[in-house]
Amino acid sequence: MEREVRVRFAPSPTGPLHIGGVRTALYNYLLARKLGGKMLLRIEDTDQNRFVPGAEDYIRQSLEWCGIELDESPWNGGPHAPYRQSERKPMYLQYAQQLIDSGHAYYAFDTPEELDAMRARLTAAKVPNPQYNSITRAQMRNSLTLPAEEVKQLLESGAPYVIRLKVPRKEEVRFNDLIRGWVVVHSSSIDDKVLMKSDGMPTYHLANIVDDHLMEITHVIRGEEWLPSAPLHVLLYRYLGWEDTMPQFAHLPLLLKPDGTGKLSKRDGDRLGFPVFPLEWHGKDAETGAPTVSSGYRESGYLPEAFINFLAFLGWNPGSQQELFTMSELIEAFSIERVSKSPARFDQNKVRWYNEQYLRAKPDAELAQYLTESLQGQGVEMPTSKAEQIAALVKERATFPADLAREAQLFFQRPATYDEQVISKKWNAQVAGALKEFAGQLRATPDTSPDGIKALLTQVLETQGLKIGQVLQALRVAVTGAAAGPDLMHIMSILGAEETAERINQAVAQLPAA
Numbered sequence: 126m127e128r129e130v131r132v133r134f135a136p137s138p139t140g141p142l143h144i145g146g147v148r149t150a151l152y153n154y155l156l157a158r159k160l161g162g163k164m165l166l167r168i169e170d171t172d173q174n175r176f177v178p179g180a181e182d183y184i185r186q187s188l189e190w191c192g193i194e195l196d197e198s199p200w201n202g203g204p205h206a207p208y209r210q211s212e213r214k215p216m217y218l219q220y221a222q223q224l225i226d227s228g229h230a231y232y233a234f235d236t237p238e239e240l241d242a243m244r245a246r247l248t249a250a251k252v253p254n255p256q257y258n259s260i261t262r263a264q265m266r267n268s269l270t271l272p273a274e275e276v277k278q279l280l281e282s283g284a285p286y287v288i289r290l291k292v293p294r295k296e297e298v299r300f301n302d303l304i305r306g307w308v309v310v311h312s313s314s315i316d317d318k319v320l321m322k323s324d325g326m327p328t329y330h331l332a333n334i335v336d337d338h339l340m341e342i343t344h345v346i347r348g349e350e351w352l353p354s355a356p357l358h359v360l361l362y363r364y365l366g367w368e369d370t371m372p373q374f375a376h377l378p379l380l381l382k383p384d385g386t387g388k389l390s391k392r393d394g395d396r397l398g399f400p401v402f403p404l405e406w407h408g409k410d411a412e413t414g415a416p417t418v419s420s421g422y423r424e425s426g427y428l429p430e431a432f433i434n435f436l437a438f439l440g441w442n443p444g445s446q447q448e449l450f451t452m453s454e455l456i457e458a459f460s461i462e463r464v465s466k467s468p469a470r471f472d473q474n475k476v477r478w479y480n481e482q483y484l485r486a487k488p489d490a491e492l493a494q495y496l497t498e499s500l501q502g503q504g505v506e507m508p509t510s511k512a513e514q515i516a517a518l519v520k521e522r523a524t525f526p527a528d529l530a531r532e533a534q535l536f537f538q539r540p541a542t543y544d545e546q547v548i549s550k551k552w553n554a555q556v557a558g559a560l561k562e563f564a565g566q567l568r569a570t571p572d573t574s575p576d577g578i579k580a581l582l583t584q585v586l587e588t589q590g591l592k593i594g595q596v597l598q599a600l601r602v603a604v605t606g607a608a609a610g611p612d613l614m615h616i617m618s619i620l621g622a623e624e625t626a627e628r629i630n631q632a633v634a635q636l637p638a639a
């Protein structure tokens with residue numbers, strides 16, 4: 126029988142989730158939904174020293190904001206609860222014991238000083254990568270080197286110990302990564318990893334494999350930084366007798382800095398001028414402990430749909446020209462086969478572009494809502510119909526919702542200054558006279574639609590012997606003060622005949638017409 130597809134996102138609550146982590150969650154989610162499977166979230170908090178308060182809540186809120194839904198999690202439970210490893214602590218020892226009993230793991234009693242001395246010795250002997258492994262374990266204090274009686278005594282006396290995996294000296298470990306193809310690693314490069322720590326907590330490696338097995342995970346989709354651990358995980362599956370249900374691995378490509386010079390790090394964001402976190406994070410400086418704030422996509426005005434669409438393309442493509450995808454379209458189009466193995470470069474212009482597309486595609490009524498809310502803060506009130514007209518007109522010039530209010534200022538403030546370049550080139554007595562005439566006629570015209578205004582302008586200019594191209598820029602500057610902006614006929618139509626005429630007359634009165 127085909128197994129139900131089950132994937133997991135397994136963050137450690139050691140700080141805010143970085144966009145790379147969100148991408149991992151997203152790809153897991155897309156695959157689960159595409160294949161009609163389940164997506165679960167497991168909190169990997171076995172390393173209590175690295176625990177950061179608030180991180181778990183941050184992870185939860187980030188995924189909610191992104192629209193990544195979880196079928197099972199510490200918050201909504203599920204058939205394999207609990208979903209926090211610290212709450213599963215009693216479950217792991219039996220598996221470590223099973224490995225000891227089958228000869229694949231052993232007790233190690235070495236003190237930190239003894240471990241340091243071993244590394245120092247190897248470093249002095251110019252061993253490139255000093256490790257506790259199939260060679261060095263023979264010189265250390267463990268249940269493979271000490272007499273059985275002494276091991277028994279040490280255990281009974283409560284001496285501190287760890288349990289280590291006994292990695293074979295000469296064996297090829299291979300697995301088929303869904304993104305990278307066959308990965309072959311020689312066991313001599315793998316160290317005897319600690320599986321259980323002296324405080325009785327499992328390490329990441331043991332807990333991760335035990336939980337993926339118990340939670341019936343079919344696909345492990347995670348960042349490339351976990352690729353070096355994968356051969357060790359394969360050995361664990363084998364020694365625990367679970368190889369036939371071992372999940373398939375897919376290691377996602379790295380995310381690089383915009384200039385491609387290295388991995389995008391948590392510190393890069395505010396340094397390079399864009400967020401690397403989905404939500405704003407209030408943390409502490411690692412050295413001084415002083416409060417720090419790191420910017421988030423949400424607070425910077427990004428729409429979750431745009432952020433998700435952008436992230437989906439950081440390492441995946443649909444194989445077509447289409448760039449805009451809703452979440453359900455992503456689910457439809459997604460496949461692991463189309464995830465690239467080469468690193469993906471972060472592109473801040475692209476994420477802005479996505480935001481513009483999604484912002485402009487929003488219904489005008491929704492944009493008008495943003496606009497009225499932010500203008501209310503400035504004490505400006507206006508009817509909904511006007512807010513909708515303005516939003517529809519200025520959205521083409523907006524990247525973020527907050528830009529709408531900025532672009533809308535021209536409707537509420539008469540020009541205080543006039544663009545000097547345009548004035549020096551385009552403003553003269555003839556133009557000023559024609560515009561004054563236009564302002565007068567505008568007040569009397571019944572048709573103040575953009576087309577009506579344009580027709581009137583053309584007609585007035587004709588009687589003055591001028592073409593529209595000769596006055597359009599001067600008129601724009603007279604009405605708005607600026608050399609560029611949204612369509613002028615629409616601006617005048619929204620301002621209305623009276624206000625437009627007032628502005629023109631103000632300009633004619635203030636600007637010297639040589």
Ligand code: GLU
Pocket residue numbers: 135136137169329333346347348351
């Ligand atoms: N807890 C690991 C992390 O923080 C999970 C790695 C994995 O998915 O196996 O990324």
